[in-house]
Amino acid sequence: MLKLPKGNSNFVDIVTKGFVYVDKTKYIEMLENGNDKFVHFLRPRRFGKTLFISMLSCYYDILTKDNFDVYFKDTYIHEHPTVEKNSYLILPFDFSGLNDTSSDMLEREFTQRIEDQCKEFLNKYKIDIELEKRSAAGIISQLLYELPSKTDIPIYAIIDEYDQFSNELISFDLKGFKNIVSKNGYVRKFYETLKIGTSKGVVKRIFMTGVSPITLDSMTSGFNISTNLSLDPRYHSMMGFDKDEMYKLILEIDEIVNKQAVLQDMKIMYDGYCFTKKKKECLFNPNMVFYYFDQRQIYHEAPIDMIDSNMLSDYNKLESLLMINSDQKHKDILLEILSKEKITCELTTSFCLDVAFTRDDFISLLYYLGYLTIHSVYRDMIEFTVPNTFIKKIYFDYFRKMIQLDFHVNTSNYAESINRIIDQKDNSLFVSNIEGILKSLDNRDFRGFSESKVKIAAAAIAQSNKYVLLKSEYPVEEGYVDIVLFPYHTQGITALFELKYIKKENLNQATLEEKRKEAYLQLKKYGEAKEFANQDIVKWILIFSKDECVCNEIVD
Structure with missing residues (x-):
């Protein structure tokens, strides 16, 4: 049985205790041979950033020199060691887990974290400096000022999750966030002091990880020495598995x-x-x-x-995102993503929180946080898409919560309605639930209403049941099935749905029959596709007009 490092981000622990390690050490050589000594790299939460930093620290730490062969055997860097191997004092900062419930509490914890990590640094390298009780900037200033008199070994500053606490603060206390990164803010002062350390040669290299560029952007000239490698194709696979x-x-x-x-x-x-x-x-x-x-x-x-x-708890924060310089258009963007699973904008690489978020800003933030990913590029415009089923579930979980809280829709029987489909070939409760969602929406929501909005409602209901795999716009030989429900870890039918929508003013018997016939022919073709070979499939036509299902028919 493989020993899997689930939840373990300690490089030494992983490589010395027989855990699986996916070798990313070639990027050490690339980073060292590059032109940039001060860099930051942004990726969504839980994407391997902490393990990479742990590996980087182990490689450059002067104290691990004698164990290089033990720690790095069978890796790329063992066969291609670099000039600066094991030649630094590693000064690490980890800003995860700070108490961000209030601005005052955050400042105290930030300062204490800096003090604790600087003391650990001094103890580790047996450097005799007595740190005084000061601000975070004062502590790091004293350390960098006195260190050259104790040693000529340079510092490699490694900062993990540089923006985690500030990202949380933005969502509920935007004014407080602006204060900490302003000209006299304690976070900005800390980074300004670190920047001074680089100019004096005490800090020779910096590597930072985070999720979004907002905090760095907000400090403007306070820390303008760092190069963002996040979009550089050379480093695309530095974190994550290909x-x-x-x-x-x-x-x-x-x-x-x-x-x-x-x-x-x-x-x-x-x-x-x-x-x-x-x-x-x-x-x-x-x-x-x-x-x-x-x-x-x-x-x-x-x-x-x-x-x-544990992953769900990290990613289930769409609601807090909507509170950042929020207005109705943010929810409209989410509905567009749910409807099309793709959305286009120009990527924002520098944010300004002094003005309301633009459409591009909000979509870009969803990208940085891992809710969207790059699908294609045309000139400056990027088409983003929902990366996978996991993230799709996050969107639909939020949608169900939104309709439950905003429109008082009862969602308690959503999972049961799907059970009835796959177990009993009965879609009546499913259809009733779709109608319930549509009835909850006000008239504004029906302007330009189409079958894509019906698909959102149907998919939101289906996503509540873990015993089906939902496929929307599922590709088969003859086209794309609107919705397919595959049984997962259970027995049951495979359900195919072709959804149609008729505007209320256009609803008549002739139009209804035209839509019904169109859906019938589509489902007949889809049902013969090789993708459904040897499966017990049931095909339904569902046609809606405004908030009512006007056709619910099984296709034999």
Whole structure:
């Protein structure tokens, strides 16, 4: 059985205790040989950033010199060591887990975190400096001022999750956030002091990870020395797993017989992330992958819950995003994403919180946080898409919560309505629930209403049931099926739905029959597709007008 580093981001622990390690050490050489000594790299939460930083720290730390062969055997960098190997004092800062419930509490915890990590640094390298009680900037200033008199070894500053606390603060206390990054703000002062350390040669290199560029942008000249490598195609796979890395992992798990089929299933659930305008192969989220393999090794089958609850808690923050300089257009953007699963804008690479978020700003923020990914590029415009089924579930979870709270829609029987479809071939409750969502919307929501909005309602209901896999616009030989429900970890039918919508003013018997016939012919073709061979399929026509289903018919 493979030892999987699920939740473990300690490089030394992983490589010395026999855990699986996907070798990313070639990027050490690339970073060192590059022109930029001060860099930051942005990726969504739980994408392998902390493990990469741990590996980087181990490689450059002067104290690990004697263990280089132990820690880096069988890696790229072991055969291609660089000039600066094991030649730094590593000064690490980790800003995750700070109490951000109030601005005052955050400042105290930020300062204490800086003090604690500077003291750990001094103790680790046995450097005799007595730090005084000061501000965060004062503490780091004293350290960098006195250090050259104690040693001539330079510092490599490594900062993990530089923006985690500030991202949380933005959503509920925008004024407080602006204060901490303003000219006299304590966060800005800390980074200004670190910047001074680089100019004096005490800090020779800096590597920072984070999620979005908002905090750095807000500090303007306070820390304008760092190069953003996040969109650089050369570093696209520095964090996350590509298809080859994934397949090598699958080969090592003996109980997986049909390895290509498992790879395809995992692509649907966890793949799809692209972070460069120059199209590269999409990446898998490492934490999601290890969760799947862990469950597979324990139970010898794919997990019923394809999504780790810990991941859900990290990503279930769409509601707080809507509060950032918010207005109705943010919800409209989410509905567009739910409807089309794609959306186009120009990527915002520099944010300004002094004005309301533009449409591009909000879509870009969804990209940085991992809710969207790059699909294609035309000149300056990027088409973003929902990366995978995991993120799609997040959107629909939010939509169900929104209609429950804003429109008082009862969502408690959504999962049961899907059970009735796959177990009893009965879609009446499903249709009733769709009508309930449509009835809850006001007249404004029906302007320009189309079948795509009906699909949102139908998909939101289906996504509530973990025993079906929902496929929207599912490609088959003859076209695209509007909605397919595949039974997952259970027996039952495969349900195909062709959805149509008729405007209320256009509803008459002739129009209804025309739409019905169109849907009938489509479903007859779809049902014969090889994708549904040897499956018990049931095909339904659903035609809606305003908030009512005017045709609910099974196609034989």
